Amino acid sequence: MCGFVGMIAHEPVAGQLLLALQAIQHRGQDAAGVATREGGRFNMVKDLGLIAQAVPTGALRHLGGRSGIAHVRYPTAGEISTREDAQPFMTRFPGIILAHNGNVTNVPELIEDLRSEGHHVLSRCDAEPLLLVLAQELIRRRPSRHTTKDLVEAVAAVFRRVRGAYSVVAILEIDGQETLVAFRDPHGVRPGVYGHDGQGAWMAASESVALDVAGFTRMGDLPPGEVLLLRRGEEPVRLAVQRPTPRPCVFERIYFARPDSVMEDGRVNRTRWRLGRQLAVEWARKGLSADIIVPIPDTSRPAAWAMAEALKIKHREGFIKNRYTGRTFIMPDQKARQATLRLKLNPIREFFEGQRVILVDDSIVRGTTMRRIVSMVRELNPLALHVAIISPAVRHPCFYGIDMPSQEELAAAAYPLEKVEEAMARRLGADSVTYLSDESLRAVAGEGICAACFDGDYVVPVSEAEREAIRWERRGRGR
Numbered sequence: 067m068c069g070f071v072g073m074i075a076h077e078p079v080a081g082q083l084l085l086a087l088q089a090i091q092h093r094g095q096d097a098a099g100v101a102t103r104e105g106g107r108f109n110m111v112k113d114l115g116l117i118a119q120a121v122p123t124g125a126l127r128h129l130g131g132r133s134g135i136a137h138v139r140y141p142t143a144g145e146i147s148t149r150e151d152a153q154p155f156m157t158r159f160p161g162i163i164l165a166h167n168g169n170v171t172n173v174p175e176l177i178e179d180l181r182s183e184g185h186h187v188l189s190r191c192d193a194e195p196l197l198l199v200l201a202q203e204l205i206r207r208r209p210s211r212h213t214t215k216d217l218v219e220a221v222a223a224v225f226r227r228v229r230g231a232y233s234v235v236a237i238l239e240i241d242g243q244e245t246l247v248a249f250r251d252p253h254g255v256r257p258g259v260y261g262h263d264g265q266g267a268w269m270a271a272s273e274s275v276a277l278d279v280a281g282f283t284r285m286g287d288l289p290p291g292e293v294l295l296l297r298r299g300e301e302p303v304r305l306a307v308q309r310p311t312p313r314p315c316v317f318e319r320i321y322f323a324r325p326d327s328v329m330e331d332g333r334v335n336r337t338r339w340r341l342g343r344q345l346a347v348e349w350a351r352k353g354l355s356a357d358i359i360v361p362i363p364d365t366s367r368p369a370a371w372a373m374a375e376a377l378k379i380k381h382r383e384g385f386i387k388n389r390y391t392g393r394t395f396i397m398p399d400q401k402a403r404q405a406t407l408r409l410k411l412n413p414i415r416e417f418f419e420g421q422r423v424i425l426v427d428d429s430i431v432r433g434t435t436m437r438r439i440v441s442m443v444r445e446l447n448p449l450a451l452h453v454a455i456i457s458p459a460v461r462h463p464c465f466y467g468i469d470m471p472s473q474e475e476l477a478a479a480a481y482p483l484e485k486v487e488e489a490m491a492r493r494l495g496a497d498s499v500t501y502l503s504d505e506s507l508r509a510v511a512g513e514g515i516c517a518a519c520f521d522g523d524y525v526v527p528v529s530e531a532e533r534e535a536i537r538w539e540r541r542g543r544g545r
């Protein structure tokens with residue numbers, strides 16, 4: 067889970083890049099960076115922390131240039147705490163700045179390939195081997211003065227060699243012109259959009275909200291399997307590289323993306339609303355009844371409102387979220403852990419006491435937080451406590467860029483699918499658990515989606531060795 071913004075304009079870009087990046091801070095809080103191209107020179111500032119910590123306002127003085135890339139990082143591979151792993155990355159030969167969102171699954175193989183030709187990977191971030199493969203493939207075609215044809219062939223080689231899911235932005239010189247290049251793997255698993263300001267500037271970003279805040283108009287999603295060339299004052303050039311077979315990540319729309327973003331041609335908020343309506347149908351089929359619907363903030367709110375409307379049950383904001391707690395320490399005992407949860411999410415007693423309640427959430431991963439929420443609400447003496455989830459049960463890990471624990475740690479993976487609701491209700495201490503069915507999910511999001519964390523159908527096969535390497539990385543971070 068990461069977020070990027072790339073921009074090319076007639077004016078210096080650093081200020082607007084950082085403004086747009088703030089809109090997608092939710093995509094990564096561990097590190098941030100910005101790099102610009104000024105004449106033939108590159109400038110870069112990156113560090114650990116939130117954008118404001120990693121790129122202080124004073125740094126803007128050193129970030130001249132009319133093209134650049136900014137990035138926020140939430141690592142799915144690599145060390146969690148080194149500045150060297152923050153993006154963007156750059157190469158001097160040829161001069162490229164690059165950042166991506168996604169997960170490369172065959173990093174060890176790429177590192178070995180690159181080393182055999184004298185290219186050394188210095189960080190533990192998968193963007194670096196991706197960048198080096200692109201640079202290597204460009205140089206193989208011509209040492210410098212790369213053409214559009216060279217670029218298309220190099221990206222085709224990246225698609226062949228670099229496995230996994232990735233959306234990429236890069237700044238480099240193509241046909242002698244400074245160019246913002248964007249490409250998205252043929253399955254388009256990770257999101258990406260592009261747009262213009264009507265005055266010759268172009269932007270590509272992980273989510274459309276980045277374009278909104280900078281005053282840009284969205285033109286569309288980055289096309290899977292294509293490379294896009296964006297140059298100031300010119301129309302975009304779209305070039306097909308590999309036949310697209312789009313399978314965008316549905317979890318983005320369920321949980322990760324901002325509700326005001328437009329993704330795969332639909333507003334995320336609307337998708338969540340429709341998921342809630344479908345869930346209401348499935349909940350009603352069970353013949354249960356309730357007095358009040360309460361979302362777990364923030365993601366599930368539109369779905370909870372839609373459920374309430376469909377079921378004709380009142381809805382209330384039953385939890386107040388404290389947005390200023392930051393990271394809390396791991397607490398040693400149950401009482402302390404409950405206190406920590408209350409600090410983050412405090413329930414309003416009247417909405418639960420003596421009520422038959424439906425708690426609505428986007429997903430259950432480990433189940434630890436939901437178990438604590440259920441236990442906290444139980445103390446308020448509700449008459450009944452039901453849990454409704456706007457996605458199917460998460461039973462498989464993600465290898466394509468969303469940070470998830472290994473299969474053994476996924477709560478729902480411990481039970482056969484036909485028993486999962488009953489077993490999870492027992493595990494959480496709820497009166498019932500209702501997951502959205504796979505059919506309902508597809509009725510809302512369509513058939514052409516990645517839903518591998520629900521159904522185990524991985525669009526890019528992940529070998530046992532690759533799975534083990536990713537598991538090891540995640541274990542290494544204690545996640």
Ligand code: SF4
Pocket residue numbers: 255314315316317318463464465466467468516517518519520
């Ligand atoms: S496995 Fe799940 S989280 Fe990962 S890309 Fe696919 S839908 Fe998204």
